[in-house]
Amino acid sequence: MSSSWPEFSLAWFVAASLEALREECPEAYTLMCAQLAPRRARLVIEGETVTLAFAASEARLLKQSRRPSVQLTTTRQIILNVIDARLSLEEAVLADAIVLKGHLNDLSAFHAGLISYVRGAVRCPSFPPLLDRFRYETTRRAT
Amino acid sequence: MDTLTRLIASSDHLHLPPFDDARARRYKEWLHFCVLGPEVQLILNLSLSGDTRPVKRSDERLARVIVLTHDEAWDGDVDLILPSTVQLHPSEIDLRLGHNTVELRDTAFVVSAALQERPVALAFKLRPLAMPLLMHNSMTLPDGDMNWLVMPRLFASGTVTVDQRVHILKDAPAYHDHNWGHWLWGQDFAWQWGFALPDNLSESPWNVVFCRATNRARNRVTGLTLALWKNDCVHRVFTQREIKVSQAGYLRRKRVDKYPRVMALASPESTTDVPRLLEFVAASNGDEVSCRFSADDVAQVVIPNETDLDSTAVNQVIGRFEMEGHVGGEAVSMKGRGIFEFLVA
Numbered sequence: 001m002s003s004s005w006p007e008f009s010l011a012w013f014v015a016a017s018l019e020a021l022r023e024e025c026p027e028a029y030t031l032m033c034a035q036l037a038p039r040r041a042r043l044v045i046e047g048e049t050v051t052l053a054f055a056a057s058e059a060r061l062l063k064q065s066r067r068p069s070v071q072l073t074t075t076r077q078i079i080l081n082v083i084d085a086r087l088s089l090e091e092a093v094l095a096d097a098i099v100l101k102g103h104l105n106d107l108s109a110f111h112a113g114l115i116s117y118v119r120g121a122v123r124c125p126s127f128p129p130l131l132d133r134f135r136y137e138t139t140r141r142a143t
Numbered sequence: 144m145d146t147l148t149r150l151i152a153s154s155d156h157l158h159l160p161p162f163d164d165a166r167a168r169r170y171k172e173w174l175h176f177c178v179l180g181p182e183v184q185l186i187l188n189l190s191l192s193g194d195t196r197p198v199k200r201s202d203e204r205l206a207r208v209i210v211l212t213h214d215e216a217w218d219g220d221v222d223l224i225l226p227s228t229v230q231l232h233p234s235e236i237d238l239r240l241g242h243n244t245v246e247l248r249d250t251a252f253v254v255s256a257a258l259q260e261r262p263v264a265l266a267f268k269l270r271p272l273a274m275p276l277l278m279h280n281s282m283t284l285p286d287g288d289m290n291w292l293v294m295p296r297l298f299a300s301g302t303v304t305v306d307q308r309v310h311i312l313k314d315a316p317a318y319h320d321h322n323w324g325h326w327l328w329g330q331d332f333a334w335q336w337g338f339a340l341p342d343n344l345s346e347s348p349w350n351v352v353f354c355r356a357t358n359r360a361r362n363r364v365t366g367l368t369l370a371l372w373k374n375d376c377v378h379r380v381f382t383q384r385e386i387k388v389s390q391a392g393y394l395r396r397k398r399v400d401k402y403p404r405v406m407a408l409a410s411p412e413s414t415t416d417v418p419r420l421l422e423f424v425a426a427s428n429g430d431e432v433s434c435r436f437s438a439d440d441v442a443q444v445v446i447p448n449e450t451d452l453d454s455t456a457v458n459q460v461i462g463r464f465e466m467e468g469h470v471g472g473e474a475v476s477m478k479g480r481g482i483f484e485f486l487v488a
Binding site for chain 1: 197198405409
């Protein structure tokens with residue numbers, strides 16, 4: 001792998017993917033933001049934590065973690081298992097492989113926003129290389 | 144080169160629009176092959192299309208390869224091919240999408256494909272046995288066109304490898320078609336389309352192709368065709384009001400495999416409205432045939448719409464087929480299998 005790549009972190013990946021979504025499929029980005037505003041979502045993945053704040057037409061990473069409306073806790077491998085359909089999102093949640101915390105209406109909005117994110121991602125030319133990087137880092141860490 | 148091969152060579156070539164054609168963004172074209180082996184069934188689709196994504200990297204066409212196999216279960220994928228690895232000759236049947244190839248060599252299609260992320264590979268020779276049928280504007284599309292060349296009867300010999308399972312096929316029944324035109328996924332159209340072949344081609348001269356085009360809500364039929372081949376020739380074509388279609392029940396599956404797999408996240412529904420039984424009766428001028436397709440299993444190719452953020456599911460359904468009737472005073476009878484597509488919003 002190229003040494004010119006930026007150092008991988010969850011925050012880098014989330015920021016890069018949101019930027020790609022905003023640039024390459026603005027319809028999905030705007031819909032996702034509208035569905036999630038005015039909430040905060042915290043992602044906790046293998047010790048890395050990212051908190052996102054959603055406004056009506058913007059998503060941004062918070063430098064300091066603040067109390068979220070929704071918290072998602074899982075592992076990188078579970079994320080890949082869901083992306084590759086080895087596990088459905090529903091199965092992952094029911095098996096506590098993905099742990100979601102929040103009020104029902106916030107969780108419902110988070111699900112809608114997540115689906116909009118994915119529907120945009122499949123239309124963005126930048127996502128396949130981002131996903132390749134995610135896979136590479138997941139495999140590298142596992143070995 | 145025999146007459147059939149010459150006819151195929153002159154009609155089955157690519158129809159690439161110039162890049163400066165106003166319709167080039169909506170251009171789509173594919174070569175589609177299906178093989179019905181006794182233990183494995185196979186769908187291979189090599190496609191080219193304009194790039195309608197909101198942001199695209201260049202004016203290059205998108206190339207994709209779809210391989211679906213069905214033996215113990217479904218496997219397969221949809222591979223996006225690097226534009227730099229696409230080689231094609233517009234006036235010939237010679238298409239190379241990465242390491243995946245189709246060419247017409249002597250009297251047979253020679254095809255080879257291997258998926259990038261799944262342990263699925265195939266190499267086949269497909270020898271056409273029947274005259275093709277060409278249908279221009281085979282489907283009513285809003286501000287577009289779709290053309291369809293059907294080659295419904297081929298012998299397929301070769302190998303399909305799925306994981307550790309190697310299937311060697313000799314003279315298995317196979318189907319090929321070629322679609323091209325200009326449209327957007329998500330526009331107001333849908334189809335039920337399928338073909339059926341006898342289990343043993345040497346024991347029955349009959350095969351059929353069926354197509355029912357509708358609007359997206361599927362409450363208005365825009366085209367209906369049932370074509371019947373006997374041996375190497377189109378024997379009878381029924382259209383429109385000559386055909387009555389009915390269906391019963393729904394094919395139930397605990398889980399529906401979707402391709403590419405990530406689309407299971409974007410379009411997670413595990414139910415389909417694929418009929419368990421599709422029946423169509425065609426009658427005209429004293430001829431009549433009754434057909435029955437019983438669905439056995441389904442997988443979905445899920446295509447992101449180009450008109451909105453939703454998607455279009457193309458249900459690929461494998462099933463058993465029976466046909467009885469009479470045409471021109473001759474009895475028609477065939478039992479076999481087929482693959483039907485049910486395209487839904």
